[in-house]
Amino acid sequence: MVVKILKSSDLFDGHGKMPYWARIVGGLILGAVLGYLARSADLGWLSGALGKIGGLFIQLLKLVVPPFVFAAIVASTVALRGLADAARLAVSTLFWFSVTALLAVGVGIGVGLVSAPGRGAKIIEAGVAPRQGTWLDFLTGLVPVNVVESFARANTLQIVMLAVVVGVAALAVGDMAEPFLVFNRAVFEIVQKVLWWLIWLSPVGTLGLVGHAVATVSPDIVTSLGRYALAVNVGSAVVLFVIYPVVLAVATRLSPLRFFKVAWPAMWQALVTRSSIAALPVTQRCVERMGVPRDYAAFAVPLGATTKMDGCSAISPAVSAIFIAQVSGIRLRLVDYVLIAFIAVVGSVATAGLNGAVVLLTLTASMLSLPFTALGLLLAVDPILDMVRTATNVAGQALVPTIVAARAGILDEGAYRSAVADPLTPAQP
Secondary structure (H helix, E strand, O other), rough: OOOOOOOOHHHHHOOOOOHHHHHHHHHHHHHHHHHHHHHHHOOOOOOOHHHHHHOOOOHHHHHHHHHHHHHHHHHHHHHHHHHHHHHHHHHHHHHHHHHHHHHHHHHHHHHHHHHHOOOOOOOOOOOOOOOOHHHHHHHHHOOOOOHHHHHOOOOOOHHHHEEEEEEEEHHHHHHHHHHHHHHHHHHHHHHHHHHHHHHHHHHHHHHHHHHHHHHHHOOOHHHHHHHHHHHHHHHHHHHHHHHHHHHHHHHOOOHHHHHHHHHHHOOOOOOOOOOOOOHHHHHHHHHHHOOOOHHHHHHHHHHHHHHHOHHHHHHHHHHHHHHHHHHOOOOOOHHHHHHHHHHHHHHHOOOOOOOOOOOOHHHHHOOOOOHHHHHHHHHHHHHHHHHHHHHHHHHHHHHHHHHHHHOOOOOOHHHHOOOOOOOOOOOOO
16 A cells, blocks of 8 residues: 655645745744734733744644554555565665665754754753653663553654554454554544644644744844754755765766756756655656666655655754754754654655655654744745755655666666656656
8 A cells, every 4th residue: 555645736726826835934924023013012912822823733733643653654564565576676675765864864963963053042942851861761762651651642752663563563464454454544544634734724833833933032043044944955965966976876886967867857846846746757757767667666766755755854854853952952862863863764654745844843853852842933944945855855766766776687777878858758668
């Protein structure tokens, strides 16, 4: 089963109404105006109302994310049972997905630490005591004491582990597990619909969160947000134009220039639409033109479009976590950076195709016990960042099938060397 996802095109109604990104920007501007009014006129009631609106939005997110993560990962794990005939290619694909994701999150952490986008702008009260712990605490924390408690406390890490175990167990049980899997798919569809409604409410949440922030915090946040946006874009550019070419050249000795020449139409489609799914047909055609067999491309590219998101699931969460921690006065530990890497590898499965501004930022903050208050600040600049991040996602989704096919000896290298950037012309089967 391929997990059903939300397309960016779902955020447009086709009847001339304001698109999603414009509504986010509208919420940002209106929130900033109301926040400035509350601050300058000392309107405590307005500041409080904005805080209530933003707080309710975050509370709804906290309510929906745990069941969504569980159902999505169970469904994605069980989907592997249909790949028995292509187990070697499937394992190799997942391996290279993980390798490139780890490299991308390493770049994100490095850029975040060097740029320190939130340093010197402590604007959010953490609301928690300084944390201490060991690696043993981390390992024991993976195992829940009580399943209900894990969901009640929204312990995302424990929920992820539970979902993987349940999915693997369902695979082992076989047909007897089918009623449960049908129920799980129904839960996933229902919770996803609720999450879709929340995504539509994001402009309202942005209004409240940003308005309350403007009314109560230091103006230094403007500079910090600028550094944050620059850090995410720099990280995406490093992965796109340094990491990917090096990995391709080392793993296969294929020409990176040829790869970018052929993959460029898919990257451009992703840049414009801000959707890996909207770019999927073009991505698959480009991959086929590079000599990847059609049967394998039909598996690897859709899988990548739903689970391979280095820009949204690796670079951005890393920089975001560092930013939130810095503006909250929280010092991240080594184990926290390990958790960020964990999100990069498996988090995209739980957020497949969804608006990264909402779900991934929530997942990151939840796993690291960071305050949710800062999410509205990041939502404010997210539409601007999403274009470059999505282009990076799609480049990675085309890169991995090319690497796997080349290393498995099934890539038509003659087609790769002669491929042209014309996705509208079908490749030879």
